Amino acid sequence: MIEERFDAIVVGAGMAGNAAALTMAKRGMKVLQLERGEYPGSKNVQGAILYADMMEKLVPEFREEAPLERHLIEQRFWMMDDRSHVGMHYRSEDFNEERPNRYTIIRAQFDKWFSSKVREAGATVLCETTVTELVRDERERIVGVRTDRRDGEIHADVVVLAEGVNGLLGTRAGLRARPRPDNVALAVKEMHFLPRETIEARFNLKGDEGVVIEAAGTISRGMTGMGFIYANKECISLGIGCLVADFQRTGQTPYGLLDQFKRHPSVAPLIAGSEVKEYSAHLIPEGGYKSIPQLYGEGWVVVGDAAQLNNAIHREGSNLAMTSGRIAAEAIDLVKSRGEPMSATNLAIYKKMLDDSFVIKDLKKYKDLPPLMHTHSQNFFLTYPQLISKAMQNFVRVDGTPKAEKEKATLKSFAKARSWTGLFGDAYRFARAWR
Amino acid sequence: MNVEPPVRVEDKLYYNRYLVDIGHPHVKVRAHTTPSPQLLALLKACPARCYELNDDGQVEITVDGCIECGTCRVIAEPTGDIEWSHPRGGYGVLFKFG
Numbered sequence: 001m002i003e004e005r006f007d008a009i010v011v012g013a014g015m016a017g018n019a020a021a022l023t024m025a026k027r028g029m030k031v032l033q034l035e036r037g038e039y040p041g042s043k044n045v046q047g048a049i050l051y052a053d054m055m056e057k058l059v060p061e062f063r064e065e066a067p068l069e070r071h072l073i074e075q076r077f078w079m080m081d082d083r084s085h086v087g088m089h090y091r092s093e094d095f096n097e098e099r100p101n102r103y104t105i106i107r108a109q110f111d112k113w114f115s116s117k118v119r120e121a122g123a124t125v126l127c128e129t130t131v132t133e134l135v136r137d138e139r140e141r142i143v144g145v146r147t148d149r150r151d152g153e154i155h156a157d158v159v160v161l162a163e164g165v166n167g168l169l170g171t172r173a174g175l176r177a178r179p180r181p182d183n184v185a186l187a188v189k190e191m192h193f194l195p196r197e198t199i200e201a202r203f204n205l206k207g208d209e210g211v212v213i214e215a216a217g218t219i220s221r222g223m224t225g226m227g228f229i230y231a232n233k234e235c236i237s238l239g240i241g242c243l244v245a246d247f248q249r250t251g252q253t254p255y256g257l258l259d260q261f262k263r264h265p266s267v268a269p270l271i272a273g274s275e276v277k278e279y280s281a282h283l284i285p286e287g288g289y290k291s292i293p294q295l296y297g298e299g300w301v302v303v304g305d306a307a308q309l310n311n312a313i314h315r316e317g318s319n320l321a322m323t324s325g326r327i328a329a330e331a332i333d334l335v336k337s338r339g340e341p342m343s344a345t346n347l348a349i350y351k352k353m354l355d356d357s358f359v360i361k362d363l364k365k366y367k368d369l370p371p372l373m374h375t376h377s378q379n380f381f382l383t384y385p386q387l388i389s390k391a392m393q394n395f396v397r398v399d400g401t402p403k404a405e406k407e408k409a410t411l412k413s414f415a416k417a418r419s420w421t422g423l424f425g426d427a428y429r430f431a432r433a434w435r
Numbered sequence: 436m437n438v439e440p441p442v443r444v445e446d447k448l449y450y451n452r453y454l455v456d457i458g459h460p461h462v463k464v465r466a467h468t469t470p471s472p473q474l475l476a477l478l479k480a481c482p483a484r485c486y487e488l489n490d491d492g493q494v495e496i497t498v499d500g501c502i503e504c505g506t507c508r509v510i511a512e513p514t515g516d517i518e519w520s521h522p523r524g525g526y527g528v529l530f531k532f533g
């Protein structure tokens with residue numbers, strides 16, 4: 001057993017864990033952070049987009065120091081059928097600002113840097129260490145962790161569980177349920193390398209400008225899912241994800257979907273001639289507000305993906321992770337500064353502070369959308385994209401058919417596919433859930 | 436659109452770096468005679484195709500190419516079909532990009 005005692009142990013060195021460890025260390029707390037990877041970032045997978053506002057709150061000077069890829073000046077949404085896409089693009093010169101709002105990043109590289117800031121702040125970061133169990137005292141309070149190192153047991157006043165979406169500790173200790181197949185998506189991703197100039201030409205970019213494409217439609221074959229294409233400096237992150245329950249139900253393979261997405265006529269030219277250097281997979285919390293577990297207890301708090309804090313509608317996760325980590329750390333510091341014990345009653349302040357932040361407010365706003373998307377996936381991800389694509393083609397193709405007849409045909413195709421009550425029902429349900 | 440070349444997952448995994456913990460697989464399949472629907476689902480759902488059917492019709496796992504996503508845990512741990520742990524510290528997949 002390690003005799004040394006810590007104010008806090010943070011399990012995991014992802015966005016949430018680093019934010020928590022950094023915040024506590026900066027405030028003078030004695031922090032131990034444990035990470036199972038060879039180095040911080042070696043087990044972390046994300047698209048990835050970094051949100052500057054939340055990062056600034058942790059490391060104000062990150063723009064000068066962190067390994068950033070491109071700042072985003074354009075967002076594209078694609079609704080795809082097998083041969084086409086209908087797009088909505090937003091590009092603005094306003095995003096070429098002094099302090100850009102969003103960046104693409106490569107997580108393994110970024111997290112390594114982020115972790116160096118945690119060390120600089122005074123925390124002890126121990127890698128290649130898998131935490132196997134939480135340690136309880138005779139009153140069932142969490143008082144530390146057991147690791148797979150020989151001198152395995154370490155004690156602290158509080159344990160911050162930043163163990164990610166697939167965290168085992170909280171589940172094994174009965175603090176929260178294992179994620180259900182209908183509450184998590186499986187995403188697979190490849191890193192496609194190309195010369196910088198090629199990427200800039202293909203995506204219409206100059207310098208460090210960046211673009212992201214989010215795509216939905218028949219690429220998920222009727223399952224609830226999305227594809228994504230993010231431009232980095234010298235590579236493209238390309239991936240697709242669908243609900244695990246849908247994979248289970250349909251027998252579709254994740255690599256089959258990825259391959260089909262890559263061969264789509266709208267996508268293939270973007271990655272033509274690229275060299276793939278990595279294939280990864282990761283779960284994404286998709287359950288939203290209703291799937292958030294108990295966030296604190298006797299001697300513990302849970303943050304980030306482990307707490308299902310992910311906004312599936314806006315595709316935001318790392319900012320919720322960072323913010324929940326920071327807020328948990330501030331709450332812990334508050335309890336400590338009052339000289340009070342890390343009891344559930346005192347740590348309840350974490351939930352209160354999180355409820356007052358955008359994290360819970362945003363998740364609450366969309367609380368009914370995940371169930372709607374999950375139960376009506378055939379309509380939203382297959383039928384509508386096909387109908388809209390057909391309607392667009394009908395609109396732009398000039399073939400001598402009078403416009404009135406074209407419009408009539410389009411309306412008829414919608415009514416035939418979903419019926420008027422179906423259409424109004426979908427619109428009503430969607431509007432209600434969005435509200 | 437229906438003519439799809441088979442995807443070779445082995446080739447994809449070849450890009451990745453691993454430190455295999457020989458003799459200590461972090462995921463184990465419970466011994467069975469007939470696989471459950473959950474176990475059979477893993478043959479398709481595992482993105483690294485770690486699960487395969489042996490000649491006797493049972494589901495077997497080879498964890499060497501596992502990318503540690505947890506999909507199989509979510510599907511087949513509740514039924515007790517598999518046991519899932521993280522690899523020991525430092526072992527398993529090592530992402531260069533992530």
